[in-house]
Amino acid sequence: MDIVLFLMLLLQGIFMLVISVLGLISIYFMINSGFMRTPPPVPSSGKIKTTMLQDVEKILSKRKNQVVMDLGSGWGTLLLPLAKKFPQHRFIGVEHGFLPCWISKLRARKMNNITFLRQDFFNTDISKADVIFLFLMTKLMNKIAAKCQSETRKGTLIYANRFPMKSIKPERKVSLGSKFYTYYVYKM
Ligand SMILES: C[S@@+](CC[C@H](N)C(=O)[O-])C[C@H]1O[C@@H](n2cnc3c(N)ncnc32)[C@H](O)[C@@H]1O
Numbered sequence: 001m002d003i004v005l006f007l008m009l010l011l012q013g014i015f016m017l018v019i020s021v022l023g024l025i026s027i028y029f030m031i032n033s034g035f036m037r038t039p040p041p042v043p044s045s046g047k048i049k050t051t052m053l054q055d056v057e058k059i060l061s062k063r064k065n066q067v068v069m070d071l072g073s074g075w076g077t078l079l080l081p082l083a084k085k086f087p088q089h090r091f092i093g094v095e096h097g098f099l100p101c102w103i104s105k106l107r108a109r110k111m112n113n114i115t116f117l118r119q120d121f122f123n124t125d126i127s128k129a130d131v132i133f134l135f136l137m138t139k140l141m142n143k144i145a146a147k148c149q150s151e152t153r154k155g156t157l158i159y160a161n162r163f164p165m166k167s168i169k170p171e172r173k174v175s176l177g178s179k180f181y182t183y184y185v186y187k188m
Contacts, residue, residue, distance in 0.1 A: 041100040043077035044135055044161050048181050051174065052159055053081065055185075056131060059157065060086050063130070069094065070133040071121040071144065076104030076114075078133050083114040090114075092129075094121040126151050135161035142166055148188065158186040 044052065060066055060082070066089040070079050073093025083091040091114040095101040101118040108114045117124065121144070126132065129152060134144060145165035148158060161183050164170060170184040 041074040041095075041097055042135075043074050044133075045077075046181075047176050048161060048183060049077070051176060052133075052161065052183050053078065055174070056082065056159065057085065059131065060089055063089075065089065066130040067092065067128050068131045068133075069124075069126060069129040071124070071126070072096075072134070072136055072140075073100075073104060073116060074135075075100050076107055076116065079114060080104070080107055080111075083108070083111055087111075087113050092117065094119060094124045096120050122147060127153060129156055132156060132158045133161070134158060134163075134165075136163060138163050138166075148186075152188045154188060156188040158188065160184040160186065 043049075056068070060068070066086075068079065068082060068089060068091045070076075070091075070093045073079060073095045074097075076093055079091045079093050083089075093101075093104055093114070093116040095104065095116060095118060098118065101116050104116040108116060126147065132148070132152070134141065136144065141160065141163045142165065145167045148156075148165070149168065152158075158165075160170075162180060164173075164184045165186065168186050171187045172185040173182060174185070175182045
């Protein structure tokens, strides 16, 4: 009986610990993402991710020494598979969240063609980028559009998942069903 009681208390303790850890992680993300002022580290996923990556892979396989950037790289979801497939190109992820950036660095530790910078992408030099990924909320997309227009070189391709840059006309809009499954390609 004593053992049963002990096990029940132990289970209750573990349950409380898990709930507390989950609570702390949620609070961390809320603070880190500025309470909806900046997007949470939700990764590109599903068919939109697959199609966008296939699109970029076609370009990378035809070119040499490309620089691919992801501004707000989250967990490294887009750059890591590309960097693995294209060791001849350079990949730079910029992420201000401590945890997603740290996990990305950890996942990239055995690769030498990819770097994750923990910084605000508004302070990042994007002038050497050939391809840029963006998956940010509307307000940020409009703000980053001004930076892209003034700092990228001619011909830079920008892939924007779901949220367009309203001030720039896309070269292509790829819709895979609804506006949630849409990405926009810009040629600067
Ligand atoms: C929706 S996630 C996209 C992740 C990744 N690009 C993808 O498509 O899988 C947006 C990321 O942008 C990051 N972010 C937002 N504002 C930022 C800023 N000013 N500087 C750096 N990262 C930023 C957030 O922390 C978040 O991880």
